[in-house]
Amino acid sequence: DAKTTQPPSMDCAEGRAANLPCNHSTISGNEYVYWYRQIHSQGPQYIIHGLKNNETNEMASLIITEDRKSSTLILPHATLRDTAVYYCIVRVGAGGTSYGKLTFGQGTILTVHP
Amino acid sequence: DGGITQSPKYLFRKEGQNVTLSCEQNLNHDAMYWYRQDPGQGLRLIYYSQIVNDFQKGDIAEGYSVSREKKESFPLTVTSAQKNPTAFYLCASSIGPGDANEQFFGPGTRLTVL
Numbered sequence: 001d002a003k004t005t006q007p008p009s010m011d012c013a014e015g016r017a018a019n020l021p022c023n024h025s026t027i028s029g030n031e032y033v034y035w036y037r038q039i040h041s042q043g044p045q046y047i048i049h050g051l052k053n054n055e056t057n058e059m060a061s062l063i064i065t066e067d068r069k070s071s072t073l074i075l076p077h078a079t080l081r082d083t084a085v086y087y088c089i090v091r092v093g094a095g096g097t098s099y100g101k102l103t104f105g106q107g108t109i110l111t112v113h114p
Numbered sequence: 115d116g117g118i119t120q121s122p123k124y125l126f127r128k129e130g131q132n133v134t135l136s137c138e139q140n141l142n143h144d145a146m147y148w149y150r151q152d153p154g155q156g157l158r159l160i161y162y163s164q165i166v167n168d169f170q171k172g173d174i175a176e177g178y179s180v181s182r183e184k185k186e187s188f189p190l191t192v193t194s195a196q197k198n199p200t201a202f203y204l205c206a207s208s209i210g211p212g213d214a215n216e217q218f219f220g221p222g223t224r225l226t227v228l
Contacts, residue, residue, distance in 0.1 A: 034216070043118075043204050043219030044157070087156065102206075102217055104149075104156030 004088045009109040012082075018075040020108055022088030025069040032091045033064060034102065035073045037084040037110075044087065044104075047073065078112045085109050117141065118220035120205050125225045127199075135190045135223045137205030146188040147206040147217060150174060157204060163188055164210075192225065199227045 005023040012018040024033065032051050036044040048055055048062045050071075055062045061074040075082055087107040118139045127133045139146065145164050149157040159172030163182040177196025182188055188207075192199045202224050206217040 041202070041222070041224070043206075043222050046216040046218065049216060102147075102149075102157070102159075104158075106154070106156055 004090055004105055006086075006088050006105065006108045008106065009111070012075075012078045012110060012112050014080060014112055014114050015077055018078040018082065018110060018112070020073040020075075020086050020088075020110065021070065022073070023070045024088070024090050027068050027090050029068075033062065033068075033071050034089040034091060035060070035062065036087045036089065036102075036104075037082075038087070038107070039084045047086075049091075078110075080112050080114070083110060083112045118205060118207055118218055120203075120220040120223050123221065123223060125223055127225070127227050129227055130194045132191055132193050133199075133225065135192065135203055135205075135225070137188045137190065137220060139186055139188075139207045139218075139220075141207060141209075141218065142185070143207035143218075144185070144210050145208045145217075146182065147208075148172075148178075148180065148188070148190045149204045149206065151202040151204060151222075160190065160203075199225060201225060 032049050034049040035047040038044045048057055048060050050062045050064055064071045085107040087104050089102050121136050147162040148160040150160055151157050158174050160178050161169055161172050161180045163169040166182055166185050169180050169182050177193055179191045202222050204222045205220045208217045
């Protein structure tokens with residue numbers, strides 16, 4: 001499985017953009033990059049995913065470098081409710097023994113302050 | 115409303131007792147998953163099921179058992195053989211097991227073994 005590396009914590013001011021980096025230098029060509037977040041004591045919430053193109057939805061934008069070895073999740077206007085642990089995940093490729101598995105690391109604790 | 119439900123939210127059991135955690139989804143998803151989360155850690159896959167009447171072991175299946183008799187239900191039994199059962203248990207589902215299908219999580223069950 002491709003491993004991911006994220007900073008353990010980050011701070012952001014309310015209303016500003018939060019840029020969360022993730023390194024996945026061993027990613028394979030058919031593996032997607034997924035982002036989830038988890039607010040304390042709740043189930044993880046899906047945010048966005050992508051293969052090689054940049055993606056945007058109502059929650060966030062995902063920027064993947066051309067070599068796919070790293071990506072950045074952007075929350076354009078962070079609010080206090082965005083305070084959570086953010087997980088960057090690379091999905092196991094199809095045909096593997098853990099088909100569809102999400103491998104969660106320790107993530108980045110994002111704290112949005114007033 | 116469509117979604118995934120887990121009950122109860124908090125569960126207490128005595129050491130040596132088996133306990134079954136429920137997970138129900140009305141999203142018409144084929145694939146379902148059970149994860150375990152320990153304090154300050156990411157999620158680890160216990161079992162997953164790609165389709166009714168089929169399931170496979172994840173990374174930490176020892177001491178757990180599952181069944182998938184109905185598409186909407188994927189109960190997890192924590193047996194007395196599980197050495198450290200106290201944890202936060204999360205159930206998830208996806209349309210199918212493929213890489214491009216995001217997983218939706220339930221609210222979780224926090225199990226405490228006394």
